[in-house]
Amino acid sequence: MGAPSLWHSGTVHRKGGVAVACALVLAVSAACGGAAAEQDEMAPELVWYTGPDRVDAEALARECTVQAAGNYTIAVESLPTDFDERHAFLVRRMLAEDDSIDLFTLDGSLTTEFSAARFLAPIPEDLKEPFAEDVFPAALLAASDGQQLVAAPWWYDPYLLWWAGATAERAGLDPSGPITWDQLLEGAERTGATIEIDDPAGNAVPVVLNALVEGAGGTMLDGQGRSPRVGLDTDAGRTAAEILRTVGDLGAGEPDELAPRRFAVADATFLLAPSSVVSDPALVGVGRELQWTAFPVVDEAAPPGEGAGLAVPLYAARTDLSYDAIRCLTSTASQRTLMLESGHGPARSTLYADEDVVAAYPLADVTEPSVRSAVTVPPSPYWARIRSALLETWEPLERIEPRSTPQASQDEVSDAVAGRLP
């Protein structure tokens, strides 16, 4: 043997090194494992399925985790953006008695269905009053099943009319007072402006249609059973059809979540969108040019509104903790953050009484009266299929026939609710 090889001479050290490394790894993993186990015991993780909305849910969850002071942590998961997918996802999970959802954001239009299906854990007696305290009637309706509160009202967005710069003035509109649909459509036609409809959650056309029918003195749907009274094949329904057909003929894109982007790059465009569109990143380019006023009036002020509540599944593992988390997430302080940072309308009216809030929320003078007169979609356990039937008959907007569409839609909605094929 010649000179000892490095390999040989290093053996001892190598072994020593391995031993040290092992000890370190063991110590670290033991420490980590120990800490994790300890945290598990101390603070259960609540999983909150939420969206689609413009709320910074992560920040809100962090804030409420801090306030929980070690009782629980809140983890955020996203619900599908597509309405049908979201509905099917939640219904399948609930039917399967899945206990991995501790709390979730419930579309106001689905509240009645989830209550009728007995998917929701009842609200504890001592929270019923705080949840409903000072809540706008429209937001309360969106979180109820027609009789009682089944979810905690969270946000409620009225739809507003938006434009950039002097588009409204050029179209001959006076934004200081209420604008009627006749004025808007006539002005848009004359100046070649289009009217985009923002649809962040897949419900916009049915929500707007419902409000137009209501604004024209009708009622789109009345009754929760299998044979509700459908009020589309009426004068009010035909008025709504004429309005939406004209909106379609003006040549905007189909209502979807990209409408704010199209609005931001087009020259002369109006946008019908919920109040939260103000925080949409697509509108950053519009900047200070952005203007808004209340939703146009048909005969009487009936702006469309969409709300969301927070609910606890019946099979959630720790409903008491879930409801405690909801108490925090829907607290006045949380709604204040939500309002100022995402532009969503708060469910609680007290925020509009706070001068600091009103000063920091430039939409306040328009949104407050709008929420007070807002129209929520009628409570029905069959809303998901009513919505599908409405979309099938009213989209694309430029193919609406004011004479025949309301009647065809009325039949299709009746069939869908009754469970018949059209």
Add this chain to the structure above:
Amino acid sequence: MRAPAPTRPQWPRRPVDPNRGGLPWVLPAVLVVLGVVGWPLVVAVRESLFQSSLVVPDDRTFVGIETVASVFSSSTWWSAVAVTLALVVVAVALQLVLAAAFATALRRLTHGTRWLQVLLLVPFATLAVVTAVTWRDGLTAGFAPAWFGYDVDSRSASMAAVVAAEVWRGTGITTVILLAGLARVPSSLREAAVADGATAWQRVWRVTRPAAAPAIAVAVVYRSLDALRALEAPLMADAAAPRTVSTLVWDTTFETFEVGLGAALSLGLLLLAVLVGVALAVTSRMRRTL
């Protein structure tokens, strides 16, 4: 004294009745078939008699055959039936033509036939949903619109993707079935035809086709029933594509959660499958006697 040697008991030999003896042996299999096929059918029939929604437990009303009757008087149902039958006809015809060409080519090959036969089955072994998504994306957003310059949103692109997925999936297995049919054609028969001066077309139509007819009939029945119940490709297709009967069943049961109507629709699909099966069996028998 020695104990008498134990005598083997003599079992009486029962005469075997060929018409009776088998029942105890096939009974378990019959029971399994009844359980697997019969019970869901009974449940489907029972559910179709009620108007019920999976999400509103209080809402369950006995309506008798009203739901089933409403299905057969609905335009949605009949347009779905028309779309489904069109899909079956187009997909099976394309599969047969392609598979016949492949099978003929494979018969001529001298090397690697076994490997090629395995390769042919790869599309069939691929998950149907993967096939469906790949063809949908290829024909509605991917290479095809770029090559042929058509509108990606078109309804016909979605429908072509559905047909393509079905054809791609089924051609290999059809080829294998037709190869078995071609193997049944005795080479002496073909040589005799050549000697008699038959043209190529006559050899195909008068010699090969009748001899391979049973295999062709199997391929047609099998592929038709498979295309009839195809769910993945129509389900994955864009919303613009027309709905087939299977997607109608899916939408009603798993999107709308209208269980009674879903059960009635699936009974309709079963009836359709039976009718198509009977029609194919009758026509293929007629063809064989010709």
